Amino acid sequence: MSSTMSRTYAKRSLHSIVAHDLGARIVSGKLRPGDVLPTEAALSESLDVSRTALREAIKILSAKGLIESRPKTGTRVKPRSSWNLLDPDVLSWHFPDPDPAFLYSLLETRLIIEPNTAAMAAVRATPEQIKHLETAYFEMEKAEPGTEAVYITDLVFHQGILDASGNDFMKSFGMLIETALIGSFRLSSGGPKAHVKSLPDHHAVYAAISQRDPEEARSKMHGLLRRTMRELRKELGMSVEHDWDQIGL
Structure with missing residues (x-):
């Protein structure tokens, strides 16, 4: 995965690289809401980029809700509540050290x-999409525990379900799921057992979808994710009990 990421980074335009640098500083808290960025001249010099590249980067960050520029007051970091957290770049900028x-x-x-996406897939998936899920599951089984293949095959499986839902809005959540899986993979200290233990849950989801049983697909996916969240709470030193039942999750 790292080589792919480096190739992607190498292909970025200069203003995209600057936006990535500044965006990561904001998301990590090095630049806090309310902070005023240095002047254009100072920032251009410190980043060793042209003012044109810097202005384009500022436009990108403004469009994502991270900053705003006003005459006389300069460019200021906006409150987190204004950020577009579902934006793929904003999600990715939370790594490599995501806030728990x-x-x-x-x-x-x-x-x-x-x-609910799994339930939709159980009703709407084409035979080809169900075959893709079957292949994705068996690739999960073959993934060597402790390697990035575990994360990659898991991602392909879940994205396959989003695709099989037949709903374009659901498909757009792929980056959110990818970010969550990357974070879980990096945080987890459960070792090989965590991956192996999750396989029956994933197979149960696949089986329910292939059998065209939406309620079972919904239930099995719900159980899979609840167990994942319990494990994460343990990793973070949080109480395993939570308010999911009160909320209805």
């Missing part, structure tokens, strides 16, 4: 979305 609370919120969002 942010990662946990991502998993809660998955718990809201994916059980």
Whole structure:
């Protein structure tokens, strides 16, 4: 995965690289909400880029809700509530050291979305899409525990379900799921057992979809994600008990 990421980074335009640099500083808290960025001249010099590249980067960050520029007051970091957290770049800028609370919120969002997506897939998936899920599951089985193949095959499986839902909005959540899986993979200290233990849950989801049973697909995906969240709470030193039942998650 790292080689792919480096190739992608190498292909970026200069203003995209600058946007990535500044965006990562904002998301990590090095630049806090309310902070005023240095002047254009100073920032251009410190980053060793042209003012044109810097201006384009500022436009990118403004469009994502991270900053705002006003005459006389300069460019200021906006409150986190204004950020477009579902933007693929903003999600990726939370890594390599994601805030645990942010990662946990991502998993809660998955718990809201994916059980219903699995139910939709059980009804709408084409034979080709079900075959793709079968292949994705068996690739998970073959993935060597402790390697990035575990994360990659898991991602392909879940994205396959999003695709099989037949709903374009559901498909757009792929990056959110990818970010959550990357974070879980990097945080987890469960070792090979965590991957192996999850395989029956994934197979149960696949089986329910292939058998065209939406309620079973919803239930099995819900159980899979609840167990994932319990494991994450343990990793983060949080109480395993939570308010999911009160909320209805």
